[in-house]
Amino acid sequence: MEKNTRIRYTAGFIILLVLLAALLLINLNVGSVNLTPADIARILFSHESDTVQGHIIWDIRLPRLIAAMILGGALATSGFMLQTFFANPIAGPFVLGISSGAKMVVAFMMIFCLSRGFHVNSAAMIIAAFAGSILSMTFILLISQRVKSMSILIICGVMIGYICNAATEFVVTFADDSNIVNLHNWSMGSFSSISWENVQVMTIMVIVCMICAFMISKPMGAFQLGENYARNMGVNIKHLRLELILLSSILSACVTAFAGPISFVGIAVPHLAKSLFKTAKPIVMIPAGFLGGAVFCLFCDVIARSLFAPTELSISAVTAVFGAPIVIYMMLNRKR
Amino acid sequence: MNKKILHSTGVSVGYEKHVIVDNIEFDVKAGEILTLIGPNGSGKSTLLKTITKQLEPVKGDIFLKDGSMNKMREDEIAKEMSILMTERMKPELMTCRDIVSTGRYPYTGKLGILSEDDWKKVEEAMKTVNVWDLKDRLFSNISDGQSQRVMMARAICQEPELLVMDEPTSFLDICHKLELLSILKRLVKENNLAVFMSLHELDLAQKIADKVLCINNGRVERAGTPEEIFTSDYIKELYGIENGAYIEQYGSLEFSTEHGDTEVFVIGGGGKGAAVFRRLQKLGIGFATGVIHEGDLDYPVAEILADELVAEKAFAPISPEACRKAEEIMDRCRYVICAVENFGPMNEANRQLLDKARQQGKLKDSPDDCRN
Numbered sequence: 001m002e003k004n005t006r007i008r009y010t011a012g013f014i015i016l017l018v019l020l021a022a023l024l025l026i027n028l029n030v031g032s033v034n035l036t037p038a039d040i041a042r043i044l045f046s047h048e049s050d051t052v053q054g055h056i057i058w059d060i061r062l063p064r065l066i067a068a069m070i071l072g073g074a075l076a077t078s079g080f081m082l083q084t085f086f087a088n089p090i091a092g093p094f095v096l097g098i099s100s101g102a103k104m105v106v107a108f109m110m111i112f113c114l115s116r117g118f119h120v121n122s123a124a125m126i127i128a129a130f131a132g133s134i135l136s137m138t139f140i141l142l143i144s145q146r147v148k149s150m151s152i153l154i155i156c157g158v159m160i161g162y163i164c165n166a167a168t169e170f171v172v173t174f175a176d177d178s179n180i181v182n183l184h185n186w187s188m189g190s191f192s193s194i195s196w197e198n199v200q201v202m203t204i205m206v207i208v209c210m211i212c213a214f215m216i217s218k219p220m221g222a223f224q225l226g227e228n229y230a231r232n233m234g235v236n237i238k239h240l241r242l243e244l245i246l247l248s249s250i251l252s253a254c255v256t257a258f259a260g261p262i263s264f265v266g267i268a269v270p271h272l273a274k275s276l277f278k279t280a281k282p283i284v285m286i287p288a289g290f291l292g293g294a295v296f297c298l299f300c301d302v303i304a305r306s307l308f309a310p311t312e313l314s315i316s317a318v319t320a321v322f323g324a325p326i327v328i329y330m331m332l333n334r335k336r
Numbered sequence: 337m338n339k340k341i342l343h344s345t346g347v348s349v350g351y352e353k354h355v356i357v358d359n360i361e362f363d364v365k366a367g368e369i370l371t372l373i374g375p376n377g378s379g380k381s382t383l384l385k386t387i388t389k390q391l392e393p394v395k396g397d398i399f400l401k402d403g404s405m406n407k408m409r410e411d412e413i414a415k416e417m418s419i420l421m422t423e424r425m426k427p428e429l430m431t432c433r434d435i436v437s438t439g440r441y442p443y444t445g446k447l448g449i450l451s452e453d454d455w456k457k458v459e460e461a462m463k464t465v466n467v468w469d470l471k472d473r474l475f476s477n478i479s480d481g482q483s484q485r486v487m488m489a490r491a492i493c494q495e496p497e498l499l500v501m502d503e504p505t506s507f508l509d510i511c512h513k514l515e516l517l518s519i520l521k522r523l524v525k526e527n528n529l530a531v532f533m534s535l536h537e538l539d540l541a542q543k544i545a546d547k548v549l550c551i552n553n554g555r556v557e558r559a560g561t562p563e564e565i566f567t568s569d570y571i572k573e574l575y576g577i578e579n580g581a582y583i584e585q586y587g588s589l590e591f592s593t594e595h596g597d598t599e600v601f602v603i604g605g606g607g608k609g610a611a612v613f614r615r616l617q618k619l620g621i622g623f624a625t626g627v628i629h630e631g632d633l634d635y636p637v638a639e640i641l642a643d644e645l646v647a648e649k650a651f652a653p654i655s656p657e658a659c660r661k662a663e664e665i666m667d668r669c670r671y672v673i674c675a676v677e678n679f680g681p682m683n684e685a686n687r688q689l690l691d692k693a694r695q696q697g698k699l700k701d702s703p704d705d706c707r708n
Binding site for chain 2: 089215217218221222224225226227228229231232233234235236237274278279280281283
């Protein structure tokens with residue numbers, strides 16, 4: 001490796017880690033209840049959780065910021081994998097309708113279970129979201145076999161998203177009031193009300209997927225040259241495709257199960273990471289995308305919480321405000 | 337000593353169950369270039385796609401060295417065979433050196449990190465095809481000619497014994513075509529590579545191939561050396577050429593056009609006539625020519641384009657009979673053009689024709705003066 005490249009990679013990771021650390025602290029500190037840094041330090045180190053302040057840090061802010069970090073990273077990685085899969089820089093779980101598919105199935109399940117008085121646990125949520133993701137993914141794959149145009153694929157994805165949203169709306173309209181309130185908050189996308197049990201499950205899932213993703217970074221890199229060259233380099237294309245679909249679906253299913261659909265992170269973050277590292281190599285992009293996604297979501301979440309406090313914005317609204325301009329800029333600057 | 341690198345004793349290729357080319361037999365040895373020719377849609381690409389494993393054979397098998405390609409795994413094949421395709425790809429943010437380094441893929445570990453030794457091989461490959469100075473340029477920003485050379489470096493960096501190429505020169509200009517194929521020829525010699533490629537350019541195929549495989553009407557119509565394949569008649573038949581002709585001596589094509597009566601007589605020979613013939617043909621003016629020696633550069637063109645051709649045996653002075661015949665035709669023509677500049681003992685009779693034309697006042701300077 002060239003010396004310059006090595007310096008760039010090191011600098012890139014340091015920047016991301018510093019930003020991550022800073023945003024973690026800000027996220028702990030900002031909120032409707034004012035806490036001094038000294039308070040926070042005391043609460044963290046003394047594991048004090050029986051006071052009101054302790055409760056805010058330990059049961060509200062900490063799980064929330066961990067979720068934002070882990071799920072943001074998962075979303076960016078999922079987006080990067082989909083972009084590699086479709087050889088399309090504007091592919092992502094949200095625009096391809098995968099998040100909406102997941103949301104639809106989760107909504108069905110929640111309404112079904114809640115109306116019968118069942119409790120829905122994290123694992124069930126993930127499984128439902130995964131089923132929905134795969135459902136949308138199947139449609140997208142069928143379409144992608146027929147059309148080779150990148151923009152048409154994206155348009156089809158957006159359409160699938162609308163159909164899923166319509167189906168969700170339909171079911172919600174006929175559900176009980178209490179269910180709707182519960183669902184509405186979640187379906188707009190939010191990191192709020194995440195429990196430690198949720199955090200545990202998502203952390204395990206995402207870490208396992210990230211390790212798997214990192215392990216297939218070599219064939220993914222080959223795949224960036226196109227299917228034919230990748231096969232010629234010795235990649236088993238069928239296996240790689242399956243791995244990419246499963247991993248990206250599980251990752252985005254995790255996000256949707258716990259935080260609802262979140263827009264644009266999957267496209268904007270990989271693009272920013274590529275610009276920062278000046279490379280698209282998966283071996284760099286997978287960890288960099290994860291860190292970048294974590295930073296981006298922590299940043300957006302702090303804005304969602306604090307901008308109109310105590311009213312909270314939906315996370316998707318904030319990520320769209322920051323993410324969409326990046327995506328537009330990227331499309332305008334793409335050399336054809 | 338030269339062993340078969342790729343061969344098949346009968347493979348049928350196609351899509352799904354539908355056979356496009358049936359029962360193909362071929363072999364390529366080390367140090368040999370096999371060129372695939374045939375009209376559009378004949379199934380050349382289908383065969384290439386089968387060799388590169390994009391398609392499964394419908395029936396039969398292809399053998400890479402001694403291994404059955406149906407049974408070999410991708411990573412086993414990768415160490416023996418590399419490919420170069422027509423289509424240009426636009427990978428994001430990859431320098432030319434990054435692209436070439438992907439050729440080392442089959443030799444790197446689980447994470448695909450290249451060793452010092454691998455980087456040295458990347459450098460060597462890039463120097464071999466003269467693209468080392470492009471190493472830090474982005475692949476998406478270089479020209480088509482450069483990009484095919486970079487892809488060539490990538491292919492040889494993979495240290496294959498077989499190179500499979502699908503019309504590698506398609507988007508290149510003449511200069512880059514020559515450059516790429518010259519590099520290929522050198523590589524074949526130096527590394528004892530076997531090459532299997534399809535080419536659109538018949539003139540280049542004729543010159544670079546050791547063996548030619550012609551695919552037409554769903555089968556291998558002919559296979560053999562370029563001398564056996566590139567005959568005017570066969571090429572016309574293979575491509576179904578109706579409005580023109582293929583000149584085997586030049587490996588080039590001539591147009592044919594509809595035109596009226598024979599109006600111009602061209603005194604040709606010494607290679608000076610061909611340009612005049614072509615100009616007359618473009619103007620749609622019918623012409624006769626003479627007296628041209630067999631084996632003269634003008635001869636094959638005249639054979640195709642002229643309405644009448646008066647010829648003489650090679651190395652013989654123009655005989656009185658030939659001269660008389662030429663005079664007869666000249667008398668029937670309205671104009672005469674003399675393309676010949678030098679006269680000597682062998683074409684003395686042509687000088688007499690010129691003098692006669694001048695006396696008759698039929699002599700014109702250029703084909704354009706003969707327009708009505």
